[in-house]
Amino acid sequence: MSRVPSLSRDHAASADHQSLWDRLEAERKVPTANIFRTLANAPVLLDAFLSYANALRDGSKLSPKLRELAILSVGHATGSEYEIAHHQSHGRKAGITEEQLGAVASAEDSGLFNEPELAVIALARESTTHVHVSSATWDAAAAHLDDQQMVELTLTIAWYNSGVRIMGLLHIDLEDSYRK
Known part of the structure:
Protein backbone atom coordinates (compact mmCIF):
# COMPACT_ATOMS: atom_id res chain seq x y z
CA MET A 1 0.00 0.00 0.00
CA SER A 60 14.19 11.19 -28.87
CA LYS A 61 16.15 9.93 -31.85
CA LEU A 62 16.78 6.67 -29.96
CA SER A 63 14.71 3.84 -31.42
CA PRO A 64 11.66 2.83 -29.36
CA LYS A 65 12.89 -0.76 -29.30
CA LEU A 66 16.27 0.16 -27.83
CA ARG A 67 14.58 2.53 -25.37
CA GLU A 68 12.23 -0.20 -24.15
CA LEU A 69 15.06 -2.75 -23.92
CA ALA A 70 16.93 -0.28 -21.70
CA ILE A 71 13.86 0.36 -19.52
CA LEU A 72 13.10 -3.34 -19.16
CA SER A 73 16.75 -3.98 -18.29
CA VAL A 74 16.52 -1.39 -15.51
CA GLY A 75 13.31 -3.03 -14.30
CA HIS A 76 14.85 -6.49 -14.23
CA ALA A 77 18.12 -5.31 -12.67
CA THR A 78 16.19 -3.70 -9.81
CA GLY A 79 13.46 -6.33 -9.53
CA SER A 80 10.79 -3.70 -10.20
CA GLU A 81 7.62 -5.63 -10.95
CA TYR A 82 5.85 -2.32 -11.65
CA GLU A 83 8.33 -1.12 -14.27
CA ILE A 84 8.52 -4.51 -15.99
CA ALA A 85 4.74 -4.94 -16.14
CA HIS A 86 4.13 -1.45 -17.51
CA HIS A 87 6.87 -1.60 -20.11
CA GLN A 88 6.32 -5.07 -21.54
CA SER A 89 3.34 -3.74 -23.53
CA HIS A 90 5.42 -0.76 -24.71
CA GLY A 91 8.16 -3.19 -25.67
CA ARG A 92 5.77 -5.31 -27.72
CA LYS A 93 4.58 -2.20 -29.57
CA ALA A 94 8.22 -1.31 -30.25
CA GLY A 95 8.90 -4.72 -31.80
CA ILE A 96 10.28 -6.76 -28.91
CA THR A 97 9.14 -10.36 -29.29
CA GLU A 98 7.75 -12.53 -26.49
CA GLU A 99 10.96 -14.56 -26.55
CA GLN A 100 13.02 -11.40 -26.22
CA LEU A 101 10.85 -10.17 -23.35
CA GLY A 102 11.68 -13.37 -21.51
CA ALA A 103 15.36 -13.23 -22.41
CA VAL A 104 15.97 -9.61 -21.38
CA ALA A 105 15.46 -10.68 -17.77
CA SER A 106 18.51 -12.95 -17.80
CA ALA A 107 20.82 -10.52 -19.62
CA GLU A 108 22.39 -13.51 -21.33
CA ASP A 109 23.33 -13.56 -25.00
CA SER A 110 20.57 -15.91 -26.04
CA GLY A 111 21.03 -15.29 -29.75
CA LEU A 112 17.75 -13.35 -29.76
CA PHE A 113 19.33 -9.90 -29.79
CA ASN A 114 21.57 -8.15 -32.27
CA GLU A 115 24.78 -6.35 -31.26
CA PRO A 116 23.23 -2.91 -30.65
CA GLU A 117 20.47 -4.46 -28.54
CA LEU A 118 22.94 -6.48 -26.46
CA ALA A 119 25.08 -3.37 -25.97
CA VAL A 120 22.09 -1.32 -24.76
CA ILE A 121 20.96 -4.08 -22.39
CA ALA A 122 24.49 -4.35 -20.95
CA LEU A 123 24.80 -0.58 -20.54
CA ALA A 124 21.45 -0.29 -18.80
CA ARG A 125 22.17 -3.17 -16.43
CA GLU A 126 25.70 -2.06 -15.59
CA SER A 127 24.64 1.54 -14.98
CA THR A 128 21.76 0.36 -12.80
CA THR A 129 23.72 -2.11 -10.71
CA HIS A 130 27.09 -0.31 -10.49
CA VAL A 131 26.32 3.34 -11.35
CA HIS A 132 29.69 3.72 -13.07
CA VAL A 133 29.95 2.09 -16.48
CA SER A 134 33.16 0.61 -17.85
CA SER A 135 34.69 2.05 -20.98
CA ALA A 136 34.21 -1.30 -22.71
CA THR A 137 30.46 -1.29 -22.00
CA TRP A 138 30.10 2.35 -23.06
CA ASP A 139 32.16 1.81 -26.22
CA ALA A 140 30.09 -1.24 -27.22
CA ALA A 141 26.92 0.86 -27.23
CA ALA A 142 28.61 3.93 -28.72
CA ALA A 143 29.79 1.81 -31.66
CA HIS A 144 26.12 1.66 -32.75
CA LEU A 145 24.70 4.97 -31.54
CA ASP A 146 25.69 8.57 -32.19
CA ASP A 147 26.38 11.09 -29.43
CA GLN A 148 22.79 12.34 -29.30
CA GLN A 149 21.45 8.80 -29.00
CA MET A 150 23.99 7.99 -26.28
CA VAL A 151 22.88 11.02 -24.26
CA GLU A 152 19.22 10.08 -24.81
CA LEU A 153 19.97 6.51 -23.74
CA THR A 154 21.80 7.78 -20.65
CA LEU A 155 18.88 10.03 -19.70
CA THR A 156 16.40 7.20 -20.29
CA ILE A 157 18.34 4.79 -18.08
CA ALA A 158 18.74 7.41 -15.35
CA TRP A 159 15.07 8.46 -15.58
CA TYR A 160 13.76 4.94 -15.18
CA ASN A 161 16.19 4.28 -12.35
CA SER A 162 14.70 7.31 -10.61
CA GLY A 163 11.21 5.92 -11.29
CA VAL A 164 12.13 2.65 -9.59
CA ARG A 165 13.38 4.58 -6.57
CA ILE A 166 10.20 6.71 -6.46
CA MET A 167 8.02 3.60 -6.60
CA GLY A 168 10.09 1.89 -3.93
CA LEU A 169 10.21 4.83 -1.54
CA LEU A 170 6.50 5.54 -1.84
CA HIS A 171 5.50 1.82 -1.93
CA ILE A 172 3.51 2.33 -5.11
CA ASP A 173 1.63 -0.86 -5.85
CA LEU A 174 1.16 -2.47 -9.24
CA GLU A 175 -2.39 -2.13 -10.49
CA ASP A 176 -4.48 -5.30 -10.36
CA SER A 177 -5.00 -5.16 -14.13
CA TYR A 178 -1.24 -5.79 -14.61
CA ARG A 179 -0.97 -8.70 -12.23
CA LYS A 180 -0.62 -12.13 -13.81
Missing part, protein backbone atom coordinates in the same frame (compact mmCIF):
# COMPACT_ATOMS: atom_id res chain seq x y z
CA SER A 2 1.30 3.42 -0.95
CA ARG A 3 2.77 5.57 1.80
CA VAL A 4 0.78 8.58 0.54
CA PRO A 5 -2.71 8.53 -0.93
CA SER A 6 -3.26 7.71 -4.59
CA LEU A 7 -5.40 10.60 -5.74
CA SER A 8 -8.05 10.87 -8.41
CA ARG A 9 -9.64 13.68 -10.36
CA ASP A 10 -12.11 14.06 -7.49
CA HIS A 11 -9.27 15.33 -5.28
CA ALA A 12 -8.37 18.12 -7.72
CA ALA A 13 -9.75 21.18 -5.96
CA SER A 14 -8.59 23.95 -8.28
CA ALA A 15 -8.97 24.58 -12.00
CA ASP A 16 -5.19 24.18 -12.36
CA HIS A 17 -5.40 20.71 -10.86
CA GLN A 18 -8.36 19.83 -13.09
CA SER A 19 -6.32 20.83 -16.15
CA LEU A 20 -3.48 18.61 -14.94
CA TRP A 21 -5.91 15.68 -14.74
CA ASP A 22 -7.16 16.55 -18.24
CA ARG A 23 -3.57 16.41 -19.46
CA LEU A 24 -2.83 13.21 -17.58
CA GLU A 25 -5.87 11.43 -18.98
CA ALA A 26 -5.16 12.68 -22.52
CA GLU A 27 -1.49 11.65 -22.50
CA ARG A 28 -1.57 8.45 -20.46
CA LYS A 29 -3.70 5.35 -20.19
CA VAL A 30 -7.05 5.49 -18.43
CA PRO A 31 -7.49 4.31 -15.74
CA THR A 32 -4.61 6.41 -14.51
CA ALA A 33 -1.55 4.46 -13.36
CA ASN A 34 -0.79 4.41 -9.65
CA ILE A 35 2.52 6.22 -10.05
CA PHE A 36 0.76 9.27 -11.52
CA ARG A 37 -2.07 9.09 -8.98
CA THR A 38 0.50 9.10 -6.18
CA LEU A 39 2.61 11.88 -7.69
CA ALA A 40 -0.57 13.96 -8.00
CA ASN A 41 0.05 14.85 -4.35
CA ALA A 42 2.69 17.23 -5.79
CA PRO A 43 0.84 18.59 -8.87
CA VAL A 44 3.53 21.02 -10.08
CA LEU A 45 6.12 18.26 -10.00
CA LEU A 46 3.76 15.77 -11.64
CA ASP A 47 3.28 18.25 -14.49
CA ALA A 48 7.06 18.52 -14.96
CA PHE A 49 7.40 14.74 -14.56
CA LEU A 50 4.95 14.24 -17.44
CA SER A 51 6.77 16.74 -19.66
CA TYR A 52 10.12 15.07 -19.10
CA ALA A 53 8.73 11.57 -19.61
CA ASN A 54 7.02 12.67 -22.82
CA ALA A 55 10.22 14.26 -24.12
CA LEU A 56 12.12 11.02 -23.52
CA ARG A 57 9.45 9.05 -25.34
CA ASP A 58 8.48 11.41 -28.16
CA GLY A 59 11.44 13.74 -28.63
Whole structure:
Protein backbone atom coordinates (compact mmCIF):
# COMPACT_ATOMS: atom_id res chain seq x y z
CA MET A 1 0.00 0.00 0.00
CA SER A 2 1.30 3.42 -0.95
CA ARG A 3 2.77 5.57 1.80
CA VAL A 4 0.78 8.58 0.54
CA PRO A 5 -2.71 8.53 -0.93
CA SER A 6 -3.26 7.71 -4.59
CA LEU A 7 -5.40 10.60 -5.74
CA SER A 8 -8.05 10.87 -8.41
CA ARG A 9 -9.64 13.68 -10.36
CA ASP A 10 -12.11 14.06 -7.49
CA HIS A 11 -9.27 15.33 -5.28
CA ALA A 12 -8.37 18.12 -7.72
CA ALA A 13 -9.75 21.18 -5.96
CA SER A 14 -8.59 23.95 -8.28
CA ALA A 15 -8.97 24.58 -12.00
CA ASP A 16 -5.19 24.18 -12.36
CA HIS A 17 -5.40 20.71 -10.86
CA GLN A 18 -8.36 19.83 -13.09
CA SER A 19 -6.32 20.83 -16.15
CA LEU A 20 -3.48 18.61 -14.94
CA TRP A 21 -5.91 15.68 -14.74
CA ASP A 22 -7.16 16.55 -18.24
CA ARG A 23 -3.57 16.41 -19.46
CA LEU A 24 -2.83 13.21 -17.58
CA GLU A 25 -5.87 11.43 -18.98
CA ALA A 26 -5.16 12.68 -22.52
CA GLU A 27 -1.49 11.65 -22.50
CA ARG A 28 -1.57 8.45 -20.46
CA LYS A 29 -3.70 5.35 -20.19
CA VAL A 30 -7.05 5.49 -18.43
CA PRO A 31 -7.49 4.31 -15.74
CA THR A 32 -4.61 6.41 -14.51
CA ALA A 33 -1.55 4.46 -13.36
CA ASN A 34 -0.79 4.41 -9.65
CA ILE A 35 2.52 6.22 -10.05
CA PHE A 36 0.76 9.27 -11.52
CA ARG A 37 -2.07 9.09 -8.98
CA THR A 38 0.50 9.10 -6.18
CA LEU A 39 2.61 11.88 -7.69
CA ALA A 40 -0.57 13.96 -8.00
CA ASN A 41 0.05 14.85 -4.35
CA ALA A 42 2.69 17.23 -5.79
CA PRO A 43 0.84 18.59 -8.87
CA VAL A 44 3.53 21.02 -10.08
CA LEU A 45 6.12 18.26 -10.00
CA LEU A 46 3.76 15.77 -11.64
CA ASP A 47 3.28 18.25 -14.49
CA ALA A 48 7.06 18.52 -14.96
CA PHE A 49 7.40 14.74 -14.56
CA LEU A 50 4.95 14.24 -17.44
CA SER A 51 6.77 16.74 -19.66
CA TYR A 52 10.12 15.07 -19.10
CA ALA A 53 8.73 11.57 -19.61
CA ASN A 54 7.02 12.67 -22.82
CA ALA A 55 10.22 14.26 -24.12
CA LEU A 56 12.12 11.02 -23.52
CA ARG A 57 9.45 9.05 -25.34
CA ASP A 58 8.48 11.41 -28.16
CA GLY A 59 11.44 13.74 -28.63
CA SER A 60 14.19 11.19 -28.87
CA LYS A 61 16.15 9.93 -31.85
CA LEU A 62 16.78 6.67 -29.96
CA SER A 63 14.71 3.84 -31.42
CA PRO A 64 11.66 2.83 -29.36
CA LYS A 65 12.89 -0.76 -29.30
CA LEU A 66 16.27 0.16 -27.83
CA ARG A 67 14.58 2.53 -25.37
CA GLU A 68 12.23 -0.20 -24.15
CA LEU A 69 15.06 -2.75 -23.92
CA ALA A 70 16.93 -0.28 -21.70
CA ILE A 71 13.86 0.36 -19.52
CA LEU A 72 13.10 -3.34 -19.16
CA SER A 73 16.75 -3.98 -18.29
CA VAL A 74 16.52 -1.39 -15.51
CA GLY A 75 13.31 -3.03 -14.30
CA HIS A 76 14.85 -6.49 -14.23
CA ALA A 77 18.12 -5.31 -12.67
CA THR A 78 16.19 -3.70 -9.81
CA GLY A 79 13.46 -6.33 -9.53
CA SER A 80 10.79 -3.70 -10.20
CA GLU A 81 7.62 -5.63 -10.95
CA TYR A 82 5.85 -2.32 -11.65
CA GLU A 83 8.33 -1.12 -14.27
CA ILE A 84 8.52 -4.51 -15.99
CA ALA A 85 4.74 -4.94 -16.14
CA HIS A 86 4.13 -1.45 -17.51
CA HIS A 87 6.87 -1.60 -20.11
CA GLN A 88 6.32 -5.07 -21.54
CA SER A 89 3.34 -3.74 -23.53
CA HIS A 90 5.42 -0.76 -24.71
CA GLY A 91 8.16 -3.19 -25.67
CA ARG A 92 5.77 -5.31 -27.72
CA LYS A 93 4.58 -2.20 -29.57
CA ALA A 94 8.22 -1.31 -30.25
CA GLY A 95 8.90 -4.72 -31.80
CA ILE A 96 10.28 -6.76 -28.91
CA THR A 97 9.14 -10.36 -29.29
CA GLU A 98 7.75 -12.53 -26.49
CA GLU A 99 10.96 -14.56 -26.55
CA GLN A 100 13.02 -11.40 -26.22
CA LEU A 101 10.85 -10.17 -23.35
CA GLY A 102 11.68 -13.37 -21.51
CA ALA A 103 15.36 -13.23 -22.41
CA VAL A 104 15.97 -9.61 -21.38
CA ALA A 105 15.46 -10.68 -17.77
CA SER A 106 18.51 -12.95 -17.80
CA ALA A 107 20.82 -10.52 -19.62
CA GLU A 108 22.39 -13.51 -21.33
CA ASP A 109 23.33 -13.56 -25.00
CA SER A 110 20.57 -15.91 -26.04
CA GLY A 111 21.03 -15.29 -29.75
CA LEU A 112 17.75 -13.35 -29.76
CA PHE A 113 19.33 -9.90 -29.79
CA ASN A 114 21.57 -8.15 -32.27
CA GLU A 115 24.78 -6.35 -31.26
CA PRO A 116 23.23 -2.91 -30.65
CA GLU A 117 20.47 -4.46 -28.54
CA LEU A 118 22.94 -6.48 -26.46
CA ALA A 119 25.08 -3.37 -25.97
CA VAL A 120 22.09 -1.32 -24.76
CA ILE A 121 20.96 -4.08 -22.39
CA ALA A 122 24.49 -4.35 -20.95
CA LEU A 123 24.80 -0.58 -20.54
CA ALA A 124 21.45 -0.29 -18.80
CA ARG A 125 22.17 -3.17 -16.43
CA GLU A 126 25.70 -2.06 -15.59
CA SER A 127 24.64 1.54 -14.98
CA THR A 128 21.76 0.36 -12.80
CA THR A 129 23.72 -2.11 -10.71
CA HIS A 130 27.09 -0.31 -10.49
CA VAL A 131 26.32 3.34 -11.35
CA HIS A 132 29.69 3.72 -13.07
CA VAL A 133 29.95 2.09 -16.48
CA SER A 134 33.16 0.61 -17.85
CA SER A 135 34.69 2.05 -20.98
CA ALA A 136 34.21 -1.30 -22.71
CA THR A 137 30.46 -1.29 -22.00
CA TRP A 138 30.10 2.35 -23.06
CA ASP A 139 32.16 1.81 -26.22
CA ALA A 140 30.09 -1.24 -27.22
CA ALA A 141 26.92 0.86 -27.23
CA ALA A 142 28.61 3.93 -28.72
CA ALA A 143 29.79 1.81 -31.66
CA HIS A 144 26.12 1.66 -32.75
CA LEU A 145 24.70 4.97 -31.54
CA ASP A 146 25.69 8.57 -32.19
CA ASP A 147 26.38 11.09 -29.43
CA GLN A 148 22.79 12.34 -29.30
CA GLN A 149 21.45 8.80 -29.00
CA MET A 150 23.99 7.99 -26.28
CA VAL A 151 22.88 11.02 -24.26
CA GLU A 152 19.22 10.08 -24.81
CA LEU A 153 19.97 6.51 -23.74
CA THR A 154 21.80 7.78 -20.65
CA LEU A 155 18.88 10.03 -19.70
CA THR A 156 16.40 7.20 -20.29
CA ILE A 157 18.34 4.79 -18.08
CA ALA A 158 18.74 7.41 -15.35
CA TRP A 159 15.07 8.46 -15.58
CA TYR A 160 13.76 4.94 -15.18
CA ASN A 161 16.19 4.28 -12.35
CA SER A 162 14.70 7.31 -10.61
CA GLY A 163 11.21 5.92 -11.29
CA VAL A 164 12.13 2.65 -9.59
CA ARG A 165 13.38 4.58 -6.57
CA ILE A 166 10.20 6.71 -6.46
CA MET A 167 8.02 3.60 -6.60
CA GLY A 168 10.09 1.89 -3.93
CA LEU A 169 10.21 4.83 -1.54
CA LEU A 170 6.50 5.54 -1.84
CA HIS A 171 5.50 1.82 -1.93
CA ILE A 172 3.51 2.33 -5.11
CA ASP A 173 1.63 -0.86 -5.85
CA LEU A 174 1.16 -2.47 -9.24
CA GLU A 175 -2.39 -2.13 -10.49
CA ASP A 176 -4.48 -5.30 -10.36
CA SER A 177 -5.00 -5.16 -14.13
CA TYR A 178 -1.24 -5.79 -14.61
CA ARG A 179 -0.97 -8.70 -12.23
CA LYS A 180 -0.62 -12.13 -13.81
